[in-house]
Amino acid sequence: MIDTAATEPEPCALCRKASRSRVHPGCRARIAEHLADLPVLHAELAEHLAPSRGGDGGRAGTRTAPIPCSLEVLSLTSRGGIEGVLAGWEASTRELLGWDAAPPRTVDLSVGVSARFLAVNLTWICDHHPAVDDLARELAALTAHARRILTGDRPERRIAVACPCGHTLRVTISTPGARCDNCGQQYGHSEALQLPLANRAAA
Ligand SMILES: [Zn+2]
Numbered sequence: 001m002i003d004t005a006a007t008e009p010e011p012c013a014l015c016r017k018a019s020r021s022r023v024h025p026g027c028r029a030r031i032a033e034h035l036a037d038l039p040v041l042h043a044e045l046a047e048h049l050a051p052s053r054g055g056d057g058g059r060a061g062t063r064t065a066p067i068p069c070s071l072e073v074l075s076l077t078s079r080g081g082i083e084g085v086l087a088g089w090e091a092s093t094r095e096l097l098g099w100d101a102a103p104p105r106t107v108d109l110s111v112g113v114s115a116r117f118l119a120v121n122l123t124w125i126c127d128h129h130p131a132v133d134d135l136a137r138e139l140a141a142l143t144a145h146a147r148r149i150l151t152g153d154r155p156e157r158r159i160a161v162a163c164p165c166g167h168t169l170r171v172t173i174s175t176p177g178a179r180c181d182n183c184g185q186q187y188g189h190s191e192a193l194q195l196p197l198a199n200r201a202a203a
């Protein structure tokens with residue numbers, strides 16, 4: 001008999017599902033989706049913040065009622081917000097590839113260009129970027145956060161589930177996965193949601 005165990009592939013780096021590639025196609029597609037969505041969300045948020053943009057740029061001193069969450073919108077749409085996350089991952093990917101750093105860009109331009117850079121290099125990132133799990137998690141959280149502000153939804157409720165080691169994990173319905181702080185066990189999305197509910201009294 002041939003020993004197949006030796007050639008068994010590593011599980012997906014993100015969800016721990018069996019996978020032929022380092023990141024399985026479903027997880028990779030989800031990153032691609034977030035990269036496509038973030039520039040759109042950024043533009044929608046920016047519009048949200050400045051409904052009457054298009055003037056000559058001078059602050060006319062208009063006092064419109066502040067929209068709820070405008071501070072959150074501002075922090076997401078200014079430099080270092082959605083822009084910072086995407087540009088940061090572009091920078092680290094460029095560094096790993098030994099490429100020149102990206103030239104300085106405006107925030108609005110940077111969001112689109114960085115997202116496209118990451119989308120174009122997603123195969124390499126999934127196969128080689130040592131922090132692809134952080135990248136996937138950050139982009140998922142950022143997309144969900146931006147979407148929540150635009151739809152006015154409240155943050156997803158966290159559910160306390162029990163790891164067999166006795167530790168309590170807090171996960172959301174859309175969690176990409178979770179790791180137990182206590183025993184280090186990594187759970188994929190469906191595995192995490194299949195854990196038994198933690199006893200609330202054991203706090
Ligand atoms: Zn996966």
Ligand SMILES: [Zn+2]
Nearest residue numbers: 163165180183
């Ligand atoms: Zn555990």
